[in-house]
Amino acid sequence: MILVLAITAIALGIFYAILQLDIPGAWKFMAVVIEMVLVSQIFIRKYKLPSELGMVLVKSKKGIEVIEGLAKKEKAFNFFADVGAGISYGLLSLVLMRKNSSAVTLLLGLVILFFLTVFVAPVSLAFVMNVAKIGGVEKSAAVLGGSAEAALAITGGLLLVGGLFLFILFGIVAYGGIVLSAIFKTLFMGMDTISQTSAGGTFLLPGVNLPLFEGIIALAIVLIVHEGAHAVLTRIAKVPLLSSGIVLFGIIPVGAFVEPDEKKLARVERTRQTRVLVAGPSANMVVSAAIFILFMAFFIGTAQFREEGYLVLAGMEPGTVIHAINGEPVNLTTNPNNFSSFGLPKNGAVNLLTNKGEIIQNTDENGGIEGIIFTVLKKNSLFAVYNVPLLGFIYTTLGLALALNFLVGAVNILPIPLFDGYRIIDVNVKNKLLVKTISYGALFFFILNFLPLLFR
CATH class of the missing domain: 1.10.287 (Helix Hairpins)
Structure with a gap:
């Protein structure tokens, strides 16, 4: 030890x-x-x-007792899983999962889908982009049409017909096509297009592109919710759980797992298998909606503790907010982005009053400060900076828990090998050639979304 x-x-x-x-x-x-x-x-x-794909599996049977207790509420969890099918697959769930869907579960699923799309998704994607500089799924809407009206119509149609499954799949294929075009132009037309193309996604790692402790807590919530939902529906399907535990990448917790008896699960009737598989992503999306409400309540209730001024984006310590320049309060009604419009002395010095104290910076020959980029930050700005560290920690943790639950739930329904979405399609579609075509095609375009990372 x-x-x-x-x-x-x-x-x-x-x-x-x-x-x-x-x-x-x-x-x-x-x-x-x-x-x-x-x-x-x-x-x-x-x-x-024990290990899998180089990851360490720390197994335990302690969590199984809690799962057994929850599994006694069979009707409630079955109803929840069926609603999740409506969220994930929209009207398509009536075709893929006929025995799982009813008018009530489909309607409720579509209502939750509307809430997720209109309220949760924009905040989630914007928040995680701000924290981790992610591209990803939000590019879907950008490639859907030439006008906002066309994009809105196509987006609504995709969500209604195929839920988040069809919308995200379409977006990844569409953006993968853009990346493929950039690769073609780079290789065969002598244009350096691929290096100027943004990646459609990136990897998340606490301490690297996520805040360390907030990121670990948020990921832990995501994983417990996801695997816990799988586990409860597994027991409702009368399939034994052999163990549960966490997945470690070195010393970093990157996953949680439940280990069902896979042979018995494979023999379970299709309706129950589908509920087991769809439960994990559905739980993440429903929890993201709940955290969204909590996040917004926290945000509204803590306005007096947030900074306003010029938020420095580059060139100074992260989180720096400028309140005054040479004793003059900053103007929050304009957004100059740099110091060149302030009439500062050339090749001189300037006193910046910030939330981290007074800072002296030298100006260049144009009266600017080279390398410092900033934007206007108001108290009602969603991307807040708090003057109380504990509140800032809570804000970031809630925001990441909201964003990561939504992203993990949404991406996990893609029909890609090792994802829940692949097994859902495999269980419900009899034509296995079609299943393989869809899954490996989706995998190809999914990988394409990440390729620009290699050319940065």
Whole structure:
């Protein structure tokens, strides 16, 4: 045990040191990945821990008792899973999952889908882009049509017909097509297009492109909700659970799991299998809606503790808010983005009053401050900076829990191997050639969305 703690402490120290390096984020990410692969292998080989795809599986049966208690509410959880089918697949659920769907569950699913699309999705995607600079699913709407009206009509049609499943699949294929076109132009037309194309997604890692502790808490909520829902519906289907636990990538918790008796699950009637599979993504999306309400209530109730001024985006310490320049309060009615319009002395000095104290900066020959970019931050801005650290921690944790629950739930219904969406389609579609065509096609375009990361 002492050796395990020593290895963990050393790994944490190296992890922290990597995060402090003055190198691009992509290099930090690769360095952390290499470290965690090595740590995982030490735990797997020295302590004979079970593993899958290089990840350490820490198994336990303690969570099973809680799951058994929840599984007694069979009707409620079956109803919940059927509503989730409506959220995930819209009207298509009537075709794919005839025995799971009813007018009531479909209608309720479509109502929740509307709430998720109109309220939860925009806030989730904008928040996670602001924190982690993600591209991803939000590009779907941008490639749907030439006008806002056309995009809205096509988006509404896709959501109604196929739920989030069809909408996200369409978006990933559409943006994958843009990436494919950029690759073609780069390889065959001599145009450097791919390096100027944004990635359609990126990887999430607490401490690298997510705040460390807030990111770990948010991911833990996501994983417990997802795997817990799978587990409850598994027991309702009378399939034994062999164990449950967490998945570690080195020392970083990256997943949770329940281990059902897969052979018995495969023999369960199709309706029950579908409920087991759709429960995880559905739980994430419903929880994202609940956290959205909590997040907005917190945001509205803490306005007096938020900063306003010029929020520095680059060139100074993250989270810096400028309140005054040479004693003059900043003007929040305009958004100049740089200092060149302030009439500052050329090749002189300027006093910036910020939320981190007074800071002296030298001006250049144009009266600007090279490298500093900022934007107007008002108290009603969704991307807030709090003057009370605890409130800032709660705000970020709630925002990430909201965003990651929505993203994980939505992306997990894609028909990609290893995702729940693949198994849902496989269970409900008899033509296995069609299933493979859809799944490997989706995988191809999914990978395309990430390819621009290699050309940064």
